[in-house]
Amino acid sequence: MGPRNLFLTNSPESSNDCEDNPTRNRGFSKRGDNDLDPDECMQRTGGLFGSRRPVLSGTGNGDTSQSRSGSGSERDSWKSEAEGGESSDTQGPKVTYIPPPPPEDEDSIFAHYQTGINFDKYDTILVEVSGHDAPPAILTFEEANLCQTLNNNIAKAGYTKLTPVQKYSIPIILAGRDLMACAQTGSGKTAAFLLPILAHMMRDGITASRFKELQEPECIIVAPTRELVNQIYLEARKFSFGTCVRAVVIYGGTQLGHSIRQIVQGCNILCATPGRLMDIIGKEKIGLKQIKYLVLDEADRMLDMGFGPEMKKLISCPGMPSKEQRQTLMFSATFPEEIQRLAAEFLKSNYLFVAVGQVGGACRDVQQTVLQVGQFSKREKLVEILRNIGDERTMVFVETKKKADFIATFLCQEKISTTSIHGDREQREREQALGDFRFGKCPVLVATSVAARGLDIENVQHVINFDLPSTIDEYVHRIGRTGRCGNTGRAISFFDLESDNHLAQPLVKVLTDAQQDVPAWLEEIAFSTYIPGFSGSTRGNVFASVDTRKGKSTLNTAGFSSSQAPNPLDDESWD
Structure with missing residues (x-):
């Protein structure tokens, strides 16, 4: 059983896939070059489903085209439908796909995870808060003083214990403070921002706006991929169940008219990908004057060169309240130093930074193994591992879209049921692939990094x-x-000695911090590729990112850390 409509090709026009890029030995580009963002990438090269299509440089699908050069040093300009007209009429097929509506029955709305055997260990995780006058953490949902409807929805969703990011973020957001939160993927970040936002909206009341031509939501949540914004929307719908708050999700790859119809029925919380959001704003279907909350999920991705210009354009749109007049919240598993500098343009100067220990790579719930495998031995090793795994759900990451399809097809030929997801697959195909993976029809999903962000x-x-x-x-x-x-x-x-040596030192650090076994050969490579200035020790290793404003911090007796930071420079600019 193989991926649907999946055919191999050696089309020379697939230049969008950086395997054709001669600038690196392996032909793989750096992160951001290899796979146009699934939300934004509308370029359909001829290689994927057996038919050649012209490049959609406008936004007939409601998303922006972000073609990047192989070196990643340049970025093609983008133009929304509002600026460039219905470009799809002249440059590509009009997008007509309308996604199926989510189930409306209460059982489906409140379907939830079974928490794992290590869930209770969250209580021992170290948390660090930086900034002035941070409100104290809460230990239970009851301490948040949420309204009865929200508490009922929390209970129906199966939430009984607060995770560390929720203990700290909920009171910070309820206090009206801007926030940058760095926490392990899968640790409850979505509920951490949705619950306090909904609590405020229920307390303050919302504008009844059903069927108004111009909708003015109170909250906009932006995320880099269609799949992630849909997940956030489903959570928002769950927690707002039985209230007058209406959440809407819009993303590219779907009919623009469908997005507009969803919005005009009423919109208080808008979950959106950047391209479709800018199109809807350009079409004057969304007004920004009532925005009280701006949330960037996977914020490191939202502020890098992939989406940074769009985000700057969003906060500069007419009517968008200044950062002093709105509450801005950023969540991610990592906040590199450069991203924190960029964030200053979006956040008030007194924002709080929450870092939750054991983040991502340092998470001890994930057993990490590094194998030395040469480029030409990888396929054989992959098949061997997958056959040992059996039908257990497995995600396989590759660097390029073309390789995702190639590996998926190869595995199908080896009688391993596989599908793939990446930016060049049509929206309905992406949804089908995810459905096949979720429900076990294809237990193996081959993906590019960007396509799988936040899933x-x-x-x-x-x-x-x-x-x-x-x-x-x-x-x-x-x-x-x-x-x-x-x-x-x-x-x-799989660690390839020809191309992965630059990762040896940080990889050893991540493995060591998570108390994982470090192969001797990897330590030797890390030692021989010493990077000056790279910190391999200190207490800060329990955190994936630390507040760049922060001076010294002290741990309190509860095992949590709180530190005071000097005010950052106001309105730090970045060109």
């Missing part, structure tokens, strides 16, 4: 890095697909 799929027991990513932060995000909600998982990475 929350229950019982993913294994992650295999067929190709290691170019950065350790991306490694953290990848292995976070398993070991979610306290469940245990396993991550296996």
Whole structure:
């Protein structure tokens, strides 16, 4: 059983796939070059489903085209439908896909995870809060003083214990503070921002806006992929059940008219991908004057060169309240130093930074193994591992879209039921692939990093890095697909001596911090590729990222850490 409509090709026009890029020995580009963002990528090269299509440089599908050069040094300009007209009429087929509506029965709305055997260990995780006058953490949902309807929905959703990121983020958001939260993937970040936002909306009341031509939501939540914004929407719908708050989700690859119809029925919380959001704003279907909350999920991705310009354009849109007049919240598994600098443009100067220990790569719920496997031995090793695994749900990460299809087809030929997801698959095909994977029809999913960002799929027991990513932060995000909600998982990475040596030192650090076995050969490579200035020790290793504003911090007796930071420079600019 193989991926649907999957045919191999050696089309020379597939230049979008950086396997054709001569700038690296392996032909793989750095993160961000290899796979156009699933939300934004509308370029359909001829290689995927047997038919050639022209490039959609506008947004007939409602998302922006973000073609990048092979080196990643340049970025094609983007233009929304509102600016460039219905470009799909002249440059490509009009998108007519309308996604099926989510189930409306209460049991489906409140379907939830079984928490894993290690869920109770969350109580011992170290948390660090940076910034002035942080409100104290809460220990139970009751302490949050939420309204009865929200408490009922929390109970029906199966939430009984707060996770560390929720203990700290909920009171911070309820206090009206801006927040940058760095927490392990799968640790409850979505509920951490939705619950306090909904609590405020229920307390303050919302504008009745059903069937108004111009909708003015109070909250916009932006995330990099269609699958992730849909997950956030389903959570918002769950927690707002039985209230007058209406959540809406919009994303590219679907009919623009469908997105507009969803919005005009009423919109208080808008979950969106960047391209479709900017199109809807350009069509004057969304007004921004009532925005009280702006949330960036997977914020490191939202502020990098992939989406940073779109986010800057969003906060500069007419009517968008300034950062002093709105509450801005950022959540991610990693916050590299450069991303924290960029975030200053979006956040008030007194924002709080929450770092939850054992994040991502340092998560002890994920057993991490690194194998030395040469480029030409990887396929054979992959088949061997998958046959030993059997039907357990497994995600296989590769660096390029073309390779995702190639490996998926290869595995099908080896009688291993496999499907794939990446930015060049049509929206209905992506949904079909995820459905086949979720429900066990295809227990193996081959994916690119960007396509799998933030995906929350229950019982993913294994992650295999067929190709290691170019950065350790991306490694953290990848292995976070398993070991979610306290469940245990396993991550296996193929380390190629020809191309992965740059990762040896940070990889040893991640493994050591998580108390995993470090192969002697990997330690030797790490030692021989010493990077000046790279910190391999200190207490801070329990955190994937630390507040760049922070000076010294002290641990309190409860095992939590609280530190005071000087005010950052106001309105730090970045060009």
